[in-house]
Amino acid sequence: MPSPAQLKKLQTVAKAAAVKAYAPYSKFRVGAAVLTESGKIFSGCNVENASYGLCNCAERTAIFSAVAAGERKFKCVVVYTPTKTATAPCGACRQVIYEFGPKIRVYSFCNGPDRIDGSIRSLLPAAIGPEDLD
Ligand code: THU
Numbered sequence: 001m002p003s004p005a006q007l008k009k010l011q012t013v014a015k016a017a018a019v020k021a022y023a024p025y026s027k028f029r030v031g032a033a034v035l036t037e038s039g040k041i042f043s044g045c046n047v048e049n050a051s052y053g054l055c056n057c058a059e060r061t062a063i064f065s066a067v068a069a070g071e072r073k074f075k076c077v078v079v080y081t082p083t084k085t086a087t088a089p090c091g092a093c094r095q096v097i098y099e100f101g102p103k104i105r106v107y108s109f110c111n112g113p114d115r116i117d118g119s120i121r122s123l124l125p126a127a128i129g130p131e132d133l134d
Pocket of ligand 1: 028088
């Protein structure tokens with residue numbers, strides 16, 4: 001679990017990341033921030049493409065950025081959308097988050113009081129994980 005101060009910082013980082021979103025097609029800007037076990041924060045935004053299927057969500061941008069920096073242990077993922085209701089990670093992002101541990105917590109927030117707060121295991125029940133390939 002992140003501390004209240006960490007969560008606040010993660011929310012600030014995720015909100016700032018949404019400003020960087022490249023979303024000319026959907027116009028739906030998303031920002032994400034991941035907290036590593038070592039206490040580092042990595043951010044990400046959605047990056048769309050004229051070939052729509054290649055759009056990458058903010059959550060995956062953040063996770064991949066952290067992994068590229070050598071991090072593989074995560075405490076939580078925070079998602080921000082400038083909407084009235086909180087946005088849950090899509091199925092693909094849930095699977096990518098789950099890869100790094102069923103206990104990772106996901107928090108989504110928005111411009112209203114709505115929140116999502118749950119473990120990735122609860123968001124993606126009966127998921128396949130690395131241990132299933134042993
Ligand atoms: N998107 C995210 O980045 N994260 C989510 O949790 C939901 C969806 C992006 C993908 C696409 O660029 C746009 O939002 C509309 O689906």
